[in-house]
Amino acid sequence: MVSTMQGASSSSPTGHRVLLVEDDSELVESLSLALRDEGYAVDVALDGQRGLHLGLTRPYDVLVIDRRLPTLDGLDLLKRLRSKAVRTRALFLTALGTVHDKIDGLDAGADDYLVKPFDLDELSARLRALCRRAQEASELLRIGDGHLDLARREAVLADGTRVPLSTREFELLRELAARPTVVHTRSTLRRSVFGEASAPSIVDTYVYYLRAKVGRSAVRTVRGLGYRLGTL
Structure with a gap:
């Protein structure tokens, strides 16, 4: 599903916190390991309801959310977070890749959208960009x-x-x-x-x-x- 990530970049945003909301246990394991190697602190939610709880109660720099989740769909999850004034940068990571799917994701409040299968180096670059944007626009x-x-x-x-x-x-x-x-x-x-x-x-x-x-x-x-x- 994903390619192998190269060695951690010297520009890695060490210390940034990521919430990964994904129900594929194998993907969760590989992504968590790769992101932690790059210096991120990673929390994992295996369903949408847990993702909602963590997103409301803990501060993160970036949210990485699958569209198809147990208990609460990814779109609904992000909409609920936005309705509670959670402005954390969010990236949808999903197999749903039509133009309409992407529009739905962005309209729900996502800042970026990456379709599976994907390259880990591209995901890493996108997360670094979101962290930079969040830091530059930080008002918290x-x-x-x-x-x-x-x-x-x-x-x-x-x-x-x-x-x-x-x-x-x-x-x-x-x-x-x-x-x-x-x-x-x-x-x-x-x-x-x-x-x-x-x-x-x-x-x-x-x-x-x-x-x-x-x-x-x-x-x-x-x-x-x-x-x-x-x-x-």
């Missing part, structure tokens, strides 16, 4: 299994729930998410987010507001030092 900051949508100024929880933020709530969360491993002192956050004139307690006040909206785990208190990013 990951926060655990959720993220901060910079364009819409919303926090998106791990279950897909979108939470609108006020201007200062958004700026505070963005400051923490931009440097997720740093412990931010109250004075630093006050200067960068609220301005020197603000009362010293304003940082604590807005941390309280954020936690009330998106959960206590979103901001971690580092006793005696300040705050750092948590998880959504």
